[in-house]
Amino acid sequence: MRKCNLVWFSKTIRSLVALCGLLLLGISLTPIYASGADKSSPAVVGQVSFLIGSVRSKSANGVEGEISKGSSVRVGDQLMTEAGGHVHILFVDGARISLRPLSRLTIEDYAQGSGKKGEAAIRFRLDEGVVRSITGSWGEAARERFRLNTPLAAIGIKGTDFVVKADPNRTLASVVIGAIVMAPMDSVCRGTLGACDNGRALVLSEAMRGQMVELQKGQLNPVLIPAFDLMSRRDGAAGKTSLLASNKDLGASSETAATDPEGAAGDPASQNVTLGASAVTTATNLLSNKDALIWTRYPWVQRVAGDDFVQTFEAANRAGLQSIIGNGGYALYRDASGNPVFKPNTTSAQFQLRQSLASLYSPATFSNHPVDVAGGSLAVNFVNNTFNTSLNLASPMIGSTQVAAQGVISNTGAFSSTSGNASVAGGFNHNASQAGYLFEKSVPQGVISGITLWGR
Numbered sequence: 494m495r496k497c498n499l500v501w502f503s504k505t506i507r508s509l510v511a512l513c514g515l516l517l518l519g520i521s522l523t524p525i526y527a528s529g530a531d532k533s534s535p536a537v538v539g540q541v542s543f544l545i546g547s548v549r550s551k552s553a554n555g556v557e558g559e560i561s562k563g564s565s566v567r568v569g570d571q572l573m574t575e576a577g578g579h580v581h582i583l584f585v586d587g588a589r590i591s592l593r594p595l596s597r598l599t600i601e602d603y604a605q606g607s608g609k610k611g612e613a614a615i616r617f618r619l620d621e622g623v624v625r626s627i628t629g630s631w632g633e634a635a636r637e638r639f640r641l642n643t644p645l646a647a648i649g650i651k652g653t654d655f656v657v658k659a660d661p662n663r664t665l666a667s668v669v670i671g672a673i674v675m676a677p678m679d680s681v682c683r684g685t686l687g688a689c690d691n692g693r694a695l696v697l698s699e700a701m702r703g704q705m706v707e708l709q710k711g712q713l714n715p716v717l718i719p720a721f722d723l724m725s726r727r728d729g730a731a732g733k734t735s736l737l738a739s740n741k742d743l744g745a746s747s748e749t750a751a752t753d754p755e756g757a758a759g760d761p762a763s764q765n766v767t768l769g770a771s772a773v774t775t776a777t778n779l780l781s782n783k784d785a786l787i788w789t790r791y792p793w794v795q796r797v798a799g800d801d802f803v804q805t806f807e808a809a810n811r812a813g814l815q816s817i818i819g820n821g822g823y824a825l826y827r828d829a830s831g832n833p834v835f836k837p838n839t840t841s842a843q844f845q846l847r848q849s850l851a852s853l854y855s856p857a858t859f860s861n862h863p864v865d866v867a868g869g870s871l872a873v874n875f876v877n878n879t880f881n882t883s884l885n886l887a888s889p890m891i892g893s894t895q896v897a898a899q900g901v902i903s904n905t906g907a908f909s910s911t912s913g914n915a916s917v918a919g920g921f922n923h924n925a926s927q928a929g930y931l932f933e934k935s936v937p938q939g940v941i942s943g944i945t946l947w948g949r
Contacts, residue, residue, distance in 0.1 A: 538603040539566035539584040540859045546578035546594070571599040574622065585856040587940065588615075588629025593724060596622020602686075605631045606638070613638040614686060620644065623658045623723055628671070630933065630940060637687040642678065646708045646715070649674040649688025651698075654819065658723045667705040667723055670819040672698035675706050675715045699816065786920075786927045787814065787826045788848075788944055794822045797863065802848040802946060817907055817920035818931055823850075823944050825929045827922050835906035837875040837925035844871040844928055844947035846884075851943030853890055853936070864888040864941055869896070871928060871947050878902040882917060884932065886941060894941070896932050919945075 535553050541564040551557040553569025566572075566582050574580060574596045582590045584603065592598050597620040606613025613635035617626070619642070632639045633652055641648040643659035646666075653671030657664065666675055674688035674696050682689035695715040697706045705720040789806045790796070796803075806824065809816075814826035849866035869884035884896040898913030906925070910917040919930025928947040933940060 535567040535569045536603070537565045537567050537585075538600065539582045539588075540564070541566065541580060542583040542589075542859075543581035544579070547575040548578045548580045548592075549573045549575075566600065568600055568603050571597060573597050583859055584629050584631075585859075586629035586631040587854055587942070588632055589625075589627040590617075591625040593623035593625075596624060598622070598624050603631075606635050615639045616686060617641045618643075619657055619659045621660045623656065625654070625656045625724065627654045628652060640686045642682075645678055645710060647676050647678050647682035647685075647689040649676075651688075651696075656723045662710045664708045665705060665723055666697065667720055668697050668699050668701075670699050670816060670824060672696055673706075675708060677708060677712070677714065784828070784922050784924060784926065786922045786929045786946065788929060788946060789824050789826055791822055791824070797850070797852075800850050803850070803944075817929075818918045820931050820933075820942065822942075823931065825920060825931070825944070827920070835904065835921065835923055835925075837921070839925065840876050841872075841874045842925065842949050844873065844949045846871070846945060847948045848946040849884075849943060851886060851932075851941060853888060853939050853941050855890075855939040857939070862888060862890055864891065864943065866943065866945070869945070873902070873925070873928070875902070875925065880908055882930070884945070886934075890938050891936055891941070894934070894936060896934055896941075898932070 541560055541562050544560070544562050548560050549557060549572075550560045550564070550566070551571040551573065552567065560572075560580070572580060572582075572592055574592055574594050576594055578594050580592050582592075584590075586605065590598070599618040599620070601618055602614040602616040604612065604614045613631065615632050615635070615638060617624070617640070624641075626641060628636075628639065628650060632650065636650055636652060639650050641657060643657065643664045644661045645659070646664040648655075648657060648666060651672040651674070653673055654669040655666060655671070655673050656669070657666045659665075664675070666673060674694050676682055676689040676691050676694035679691055681691040688694060693714045695706055695717070697704065697717070701717070703720050704717045705723070706715050707718045708715040787809055788803045789809045790800070790803050791806050803823065809824075809826045814828055817825045817827060819825070846866070846869050849869075851864040851866050853862045853864050854860075855862065865887045867885040867887055869882065871880065871882045873880045878901055879899065880902060881899045882896070883898075885893070886896060887893045896913075896915040896917070898910035898915050898917040900908055900910035900912070900917060902908040902921075906921040906923070908917075908919055908921075908930070915932050915934035917930050917932045919928060921928050926949060930945055931942070932945065933942040935941075
């Protein structure tokens with residue numbers, strides 16, 4: 494008996510030591526990607542990356558309290574901003590939401606699909622206020638399983654950066670990149686995911702500049718109306734500004750710019766929507782080369798070493814350039830006025846890598862780490878509209894790895910991968926002398942993503 498007790502005691506000590514080791518390494522025994530179906534132990538799916546003012550959270554089991562930068566966000570949480578309150582959430586798949594003052598948003602589902610039909614589920618409920626949503630890798634991979642509901646409307650996506658403003662009597666939505674599908678909330682839409690096919694849906698895409706979609710209480714169908722800035726408290730004719738005004742350099746003080754990465758346009762105290770002189774100058778410079786491809790960064794993306802070839806988002810929009818592709822952090826633009834038709838001046842081409850930028854996103858720590866792009870190749874056949882590309886990547890965290898992808902080119906000059914070990918999407922300038930693409934590759938440590946610029 495004494496021997497058995499000693500064996501049991503020894504095993505118990507070894508188990509406790511192992512458990513302590515896991516905790517010291519920061520390894521959670523509850524999977525971070527767990528489904529939100531079990532409300533007794535909801536999954537951690539995001540983290541507060543930015544906060545102004547007072548923001549409260551109410552959990553699925555009714556626990557309520559103030560949140561701060563770095564707080565975890567779980568499935569079932571309802572986020573509530575007070576007057577002057579503003580919060581950004583960074584999700585485990587790289588998605589982002591920005592919740593404006595006097596808003597209430599609930600994260601009803603946030604789960605990644607694993608190849609079994611019906612497992613992927615991303616669903617938000619905006620009871621009131623304003624939210625900006627930028628789709629992450631989970632939403633991009635399962636767009637048919639993404640939904641944002643308001644008291645009146647069901648909104649699905651087609652790969653999107655979009656803004657929604659809602660209250661019990663009205664829902665408004667605008668699109669920055671991609672497209673959305675809005676339908677009136679009814680028995681067909683309630684309890685489902687993705688775009689609702691009830692025969693009364695309306696599509697709004699980024700190509701429909703100057704327009705937004707509106708659904709009022711009692712209306713049978715959503716309608717298109719002239720766009721104005723939903724990220725501001727101003728509304729209607731008095732508040733009509735550019736759809737992208739919340740991304741623009743508003744000439745605010747450096748302190749304000751550092752405090753609010755979306756700029757003063759979204760702040761209730763903001764009264765003036767005027768473009769800063771620096772952005773006007775940059776926009777003028779961007780127009781000087783009609784054939785150039787231009788990478789831009791969103792306002793909330795910090796500058797990093799080696800990104801001197803990346804311009805500001807507001808300057809490209811000021812210049813009236815056309816976006817080809819974007820991922821919520823960076824977007825590729827070209828001029829649409831001088832040469833609106835894609836017309837390659839060759840039948841095939843070998844491109845050289847001119848500029849690149851890459852990072853590893855670690856969902857375990859919600860952090861980004863630089864990745865070196867050591868070179869690559871891009872071969873294009875414009876006769877059969879195909880491409881083949883590779884990149885050599887390296888960093889201390891991942892060692893060495895390679896991006897390899899093949900795909901097709903559309904008649905507009907946009908292209909995307911159809912096979913390979915990574916996702917690639919990009920485009921050419923109008924004469925196909927330049928190319929640029931976004932790439933994304935999953936590795937055991939997280940997700941590597943980046944941008945490239947090519948010439949010949």
